[in-house]
Every structure is written in structure tokens, then in C-alpha cells.
Amino acid sequence: MKKNKPLLIFDVNETLLDLSPLEAEINSAMGNDQASAVWFSKLLHYSLVETVCGHYHDFSEIGLRVFEMIQENYGRSLGSEQIKKMLSRISELHPHPEVPRVLRELRENSFELIALSNGKPEILEQQLKYSNISQYFQHIISIEECKKYKPHAATYKYALKKADRDADDAYMIAAHGWDIAGAAYAGLKTVFVGRKKLPYPLAPEPNHIVQDLKGLKGIFTK
Amino acid sequence: MKKNKPLLIFDVNETLLDLSPLEAEINSAMGNDQASAVWFSKLLHYSLVETVCGHYHDFSEIGLRVFEMIQENYGRSLGSEQIKKMLSRISELHPHPEVPRVLRELRENSFELIALSNGKPEILEQQLKYSNISQYFQHIISIEECKKYKPHAATYKYALKKADRDADDAYMIAAHGWDIAGAAYAGLKTVFVGRKKLPYPLAPEPNHIVQDLKGLKGIFTK
Structure with missing residues (x-):
């Protein structure tokens, strides 16, 4: 119409x-100024993995799980609750x-x-x-x-x-x-x-x- | 069967x-040890962007164009031929x-x-x-x-x-x-x-x- x-x-x-305050928090926690770029890009990739496979998890859940997958690259091992808390800054x-x-x-x-x-x-x-x-x-x-x-x-x-x-x-x-x-x-x-x-x-x-x-x-x- | x-x-x-020799070459050219991770992840993301949109470009073409998009993050401005040459190491x-x-x-x-x-x-x-x-x-x-x-x-x-x-x-x-x-x-x-x-x-x-x-x-x- x-x-x-x-x-x-x-x-x-x-x-x-x-997004820069969230990025700064992630980069600081991972000790690497590209960690947030890697995370966000992988979050976007996996969101489309879900879509091409005909499945769905919400964006926050994918964001958390992708973070768990990549943090070892930076020698970190935060627990799920810590990661959730950090990523929750996206609401603010x-x-x-x-x-x-x-x-x-x-x-x-x-x-x-x-x-x-x-x-x-x-x-x-x-x-x-x-x-x-x-x-x-x-x-x-x-x-x-x-x-x-x-x-x-x-x-x-x-x-x-x-x-x-x-x-x-x-x-x-x-x-x-x-x-x-x-x-x-x-x-x-x-x-x-x-x-x-x-x-x-x-x-x-x-x-x-x-x-x-x-x-x-x-x-x-x- | x-x-x-x-x-x-x-x-x-x-x-x-x-892939580590290719990664090392990219990271060295961009002056950042995560540049190859960002590039590869975005290449994978954009490959699925093409697929969910019902379009197709080959993986090398997407890889080149994604590289052109991100290199400014690292303060670089290589030309297409230079990038192609660098990425061609994937064949070796x-x-x-x-x-x-x-x-x-x-x-x-x-x-x-x-x-x-x-x-x-x-x-x-x-x-x-x-x-x-x-x-x-x-x-x-x-x-x-x-x-x-x-x-x-x-x-x-x-x-x-x-x-x-x-x-x-x-x-x-x-x-x-x-x-x-x-x-x-x-x-x-x-x-x-x-x-x-x-x-x-x-x-x-x-x-x-x-x-x-x-x-x-x-x-x-x-």
C-alpha cells in the first residue's frame, strides 16, 4: 500500500x-583490541549458520556461545555468568x-x-x-x-x-x-x-x- | 546406496x-595479530550472506572484497592486485x-x-x-x-x-x-x-x- x-x-x-563501550569492555577483558571484532563477526556468521540450516537460537544465546568458543584464543576462561554479565552491556x-x-x-x-x-x-x-x-x-x-x-x-x-x-x-x-x-x-x-x-x-x-x-x-x- | x-x-x-603461513602474512601486512581472524570470519559471514540472499560469488572474490572492506581498520590501503597476491598464498x-x-x-x-x-x-x-x-x-x-x-x-x-x-x-x-x-x-x-x-x-x-x-x-x- x-x-x-x-x-x-x-x-x-x-x-x-x-557499540564502542561494549567493544572496549570485551577488548579489555580479552587483552586484545580486536577481540570484539572477532566476536561480533563470528556472532553474525553463526546467526546465518542457524538460518541456512533452518534452525534458530536467539541472538544473545548465540553471542554467549560464540564467546565461549573464542575466548581460549585469548588465553581466557571466563564462566558463562561472567560472559553474560559483560555482554549485557549491550542493553546500556x-x-x-x-x-x-x-x-x-x-x-x-x-x-x-x-x-x-x-x-x-x-x-x-x-x-x-x-x-x-x-x-x-x-x-x-x-x-x-x-x-x-x-x-x-x-x-x-x-x-x-x-x-x-x-x-x-x-x-x-x-x-x-x-x-x-x-x-x-x-x-x-x-x-x-x-x-x-x-x-x-x-x-x-x-x-x-x-x-x-x-x-x-x-x-x-x- | x-x-x-x-x-x-x-x-x-x-x-x-x-593456514598459519597465510595468517602470518596477513597479520604482518596489517600489523595486527588478529587481522587474519577478522578477515576469515567475515569471509565466512559474507559467503552465507550470498547464500541466504540467493546469490553467488566465488570464495576468492568474496575474500578479496571483504579484505578491501576491512583493511582500513588497520590503517592500510593495499590495492586489489597486492591483496590478491597476498591471499594467493592459500594455494601454497x-x-x-x-x-x-x-x-x-x-x-x-x-x-x-x-x-x-x-x-x-x-x-x-x-x-x-x-x-x-x-x-x-x-x-x-x-x-x-x-x-x-x-x-x-x-x-x-x-x-x-x-x-x-x-x-x-x-x-x-x-x-x-x-x-x-x-x-x-x-x-x-x-x-x-x-x-x-x-x-x-x-x-x-x-x-x-x-x-x-x-x-x-x-x-x-x-
Whole structure:
């Protein structure tokens, strides 16, 4: 169903929320400045392992188990409770500085906003509440509702259905090349939020590339 | 079709071949001892991004493009040709020390062996030839033949079909938790080759866990 303005679907981790305090905590605990990068990348990999195998565990559970698998690389052997406590900081992240204002302005301009995350529902709700941006979204959707991980097409289609919109009437806005890739293949328009990173060059080019959310104003609210 | 002895399907990178010279080269070029871990993990992630999106690029192409995406994290800006040259060392790896003897003994005991890799066909052939273990395999299969990446069930089924075997008559032998997970979900029996790593705990337990290929002798050639 066509409405006046395009639907804007936002990824959450890294796109809206600044993961650096969690990264710093992991890197400090493992004594290595790349430990969080290895962990997050393996978490994403294993989430898709579940999806291609037709199985599902929630994102927090995969995150914990993957952490248990890799910590020996760093000569560490934290127990599950210690790891859980460390990773729980993901519920207490702040938005990147420009995020609240841009979301508010988009709402004031009558855009409909969705938050769509791989994170499990409770964590996603806590994250948006803690960072005080929850109020800007008409729908807050965890992929747990369809039990496939982004960038599987089912996740974007699920969000579109909830908002009663067509793919070509929606933008996926994300700081991850893989997320933008999947959304483009599912027929959505895309905005890649660089935050100093590059999009995945083997997927269709994003419709727009911006450095942070301030760049959205030039696209949607000229 | 049942035959006398189970079919043994081997993963190649890390399971048979020692990746450490490639890892050392990447880490040295990036000035960070975790750069190769980040790269390899992201390569695996993006291979599954392609698969869940219903698209395909070969493993070398994804490896190159992912490398281009991450090198800025390490303050580097190598050109494509330089990166390709560095990554081409994957064709010149040696087997782990115990590998040739164990493969030879399995062949002498009339087991049928398959090499099944995410790598593209030319690279896979070069790898097994260079490491001088090519002669032990009845089939050398790149997942490029079915254009889905492991651990998608289609990859294991493709290998079984080539060998005319049933899933419950075959073992997947791999050093990666995700590979073992997918094979188990596809109905194969599994041997996880630890090489100091842990299996993925959210998948069915491997039928056997061994530290290196010497452990196969206790299972298959008592």
C-alpha cells in the first residue's frame, strides 16, 4: 500500500547505537583490541549458520556461545555468568550523537519509522528504552518474530507486512554492508550509513551513502 | 546406496591444510595479530550472506572484497592486485603433519574419501596438488558446483549424490563447528577435529571429537 512518504526501516546496533563501550569492555577483558571484532563477526556468521540450516537460537544465546568458543584464543576462561554479565552491556548503549535529533525531525516530518534488529525482543526493547529513542518508532521488530536472521529476505518482508507497505516504498538504513545487500535483493531502497566503513561491493550499490544520520536530512527532508 | 565402509567427507582449509603461513602474512601486512581472524570470519559471514540472499560469488572474490572492506581498520590501503597476491598464498599451504599418512592409511583400508570445500574449483585443485594429497580423494568437490556455501544442506547432499551414498552412510570431518553443525542437520555423522578449538554448542553434538586426524584411526581403522 502506497502512503505519502517512504517507510524508513532502521537497523539498530552500530547504525543507531554506539557499540564502542561494549567493544572496549570485551577488548579489555580479552587483552586484545580486536577481540570484539572477532566476536561480533563470528556472532553474525553463526546467526546465518542457524538460518541456512533452518534452525534458530536467539541472538544473545548465540553471542554467549560464540564467546565461549573464542575466548581460549585469548588465553581466557571466563564462566558463562561472567560472559553474560559483560555482554549485557549491550542493553546500556547510547545513541550516536546525531541520532535522537534526526529521528525526531523525521517524525516531525511525518515519516513512519521502524527499528528492525537481529537482537532478541527483550534486549531490543531495553536498548531503545535505555537510549531514549524508543518513542520515535511506530514498530520495533526483532527478527525473532520470523526466526530468520538478516539479511534473509523474510526479515525485510516481515517488517513491510507489519507496516502494510510495499518493498519499493521503503528504505533500509543500516551501517552494515550485509544488511544493505539483503534489503536491496529484497527490493527495498537503501541508505548505507558509512561511519567510516565501506559497503559490500559485490551487492547492488546502495541508493545513498551517508557518513552518519545527519545525511538523511538531505535525502528525505530537503 | 550402502557400501561396505562409510564415506568420509573432509573439509579442506584448517581441517587438512595448515593456514598459519597465510595468517602470518596477513597479520604482518596489517600489523595486527588478529587481522587474519577478522578477515576469515567475515569471509565466512559474507559467503552465507550470498547464500541466504540467493546469490553467488566465488570464495576468492568474496575474500578479496571483504579484505578491501576491512583493511582500513588497520590503517592500510593495499590495492586489489597486492591483496590478491597476498591471499594467493592459500594455494601454497602444507598439510598438517599427520594428514598425508592418515589419508593414505584410510585409502589402504578401502575407505572412499571426498574433499569438500567452499573454495572455488581451481584453488581447491591447486591446494590439494601443492600439498600433495590430491591422490587420496575419489572426488574433489567445490561448493561452486551447487552455488550454495557450507553449511547449507545442499552442499552435503550434492557430495553424497556424487558418491551415490546416503547421508547416514557418511561422515563429515571438519575443524569448524559450523561445518559439523550443518552436516549433522543434513543427516550425516560427524567428526569434529578440534585442533584446540571447540565445536558449536548450539548444534547436535559431534559423533566424535578428535584433536587431529590421528584420532580417526581409533574410529575407522581399529
